[in-house]
Amino acid sequence: MRRRSVLLALPAGLLTLAACGGEGEGADAEESVEATQPPQSPQAAPTGKIVDGPLPEITEGKAFGEAPTVAKGQGEPSSDIAVQVLTAGTGATVAKGDYLQFNYLGQIWDTAKVFDSSFERGKASVFQIGIGQLIPAWDQVLVGKKAGSRIELGVPPAYGYGEQGQPQAGIEGDDTLVFVIDVVGTFNGKSSAQGEEKPQDDDALPTVGTNTDGAAPAIELPGGQPPKDLVADYVIEGDGAEVESTDAVLVQYKGVLWDGGKEFDSTYGRGQLAQFGLDGVVEGWSRGLTGKKVGSRVMIVVPPDLGYGESGQNEIPGGATLVFSVDILAVV
Template sequence: MTLLHHPRRAGVVVTALVSAIAVSACGSTDKDQASSLQDKVTVTGKYAEKPTIKIDTPLTVKKTTAWTTESGKGDEVGADATTILGLTIADGRTGKTAISTHDAGQRPLEVKLGDQVFPSLTNSLVGRSADSRVVVASTSDDAYGTTGAPQLGIKKGDSLVMVADILSTDPTKILDGPTGKSLPAPATAPKLESSDDDLSRLDFSGLAKPKKFAVIPLREGTGPAIENPDRIAADYIGQVWGAKEPFNNTYGKEPAKFSIGLGGVIKAWDQGLAGLKEGARVMLICPPDTAYGKTAQPGIPANSTLVFVIDVLGVG
């Protein structure tokens, strides 16, 4: 059981897109059509920032088509990957930008491709690399269907242009364990106990429970650093301060995958993992206000101080 995730309050962008976009589309890379559409759609601006979209209106899209304006060198997006996007949508009829995750008060969009959310978009992302900018010219049927999206000013039958910056995706190369220089833990930190070379539990004997959040590096790591937001793969053990056994332990199993920097994990993970390098091992001391606070979880009483040891095995 994974206990790290928090229910996320969806912003306007996420709510509008999830509720309105159809679920039966597929993208195309037909060269002739792509060339024709690229002549009518101009996208400018820096990757990972809100683009300027200029459209020769009204834009007629006979088949959903995608192309890349900037090719990254990050991990490749898999068919079932969870991907973090910066997304901007423009109305092909009017040329107006309808909505963007880059706007104030919004956050990047986390999309699991296998769930068939935004198929006219997500099918166009498979096989492309993180750090790329992808433009999707979508038919109305492949986007908002027969209803349009009046809350965004998009009418029935309007084509759409979607500009997706692939900020991160699931790591495709995952380490077997931490790398880099080992670092000494302070005497006040819990001791790590192992079984068959895997971490099995933490020992709190003789230690006073701390009151402050702490990040204790145990291995430096040698790979790329975690940015906000990023997808990561990790092994971890989590234990309530003073408990005899962990409430969660992934060692000896498949590494878990998480999004960091989107508020989907406990505050301590978002704060404590940002900037760590792939291959790092870290201990997080998490008072209640950085974990679950007054809300009890399975195996975690209310107002618990938690301790995690985390191996960052991949950064997407």
């Protein structure tokens, strides 16, 4: 039987292909992450020629991380994909299938009308790259770039939203688009928490491994009865922003039963990260991760009343206390 995840995948956003609705929207929380990802394009994405211009000038906010202001395009845009690396990053290299964390501004060449900006929202976006979740120009250009890079793109319709455009964003089928993209980070199945190891000196609680090599950490269970209340302790404390109760997160995790230590779910086993909103998981997860810092590994002990109760679910028996190791890689 196919193993099911206890987590809920997020719906696609504006930059996805127009056909990327998802049967994951409104799906039950037990559906697998892989099953609820937006579908890839039914046809191979077009590959364009890369040229270095023309591209409009960034007039304000020129540094990586600053919200940019971009001038109106001058003259006719290229029918090819125009690319300029404005800041060359030195971080990890983006690979096909990675979860790319980025900030971006998008506007229309002819009018300079901004149709979307994560800078204005104050929160970076996260999507898988190179597999058809994002428009073809992004999938082609961003694979191989490094975290810390700022890239400006000119995207003609053939490598953007096609002849149908994106009416809800005011993008018509003949619009060339201009993007400024800051590559904040990139994550894959080998990503781990990074930070300061914290003491695990309570003999009545589980001990979680501190390896950061991308392998699943060991979870050693104590003897005795489980705690009746929720426990959420740092194993590794990162230095990122604190997770809010309204956030969604990108994580690695492993879950075992307190009684017997049987593993019932793990992103490591699937080789696939999970992303979910804290309002879409069991209460023990949402309460346990709220207030914890991005970049951290957290040990969570979830009593039955904050987990799956007396009924259980799939491989989780009724009345089970659950133990998780959770690496918070990014806020989505």
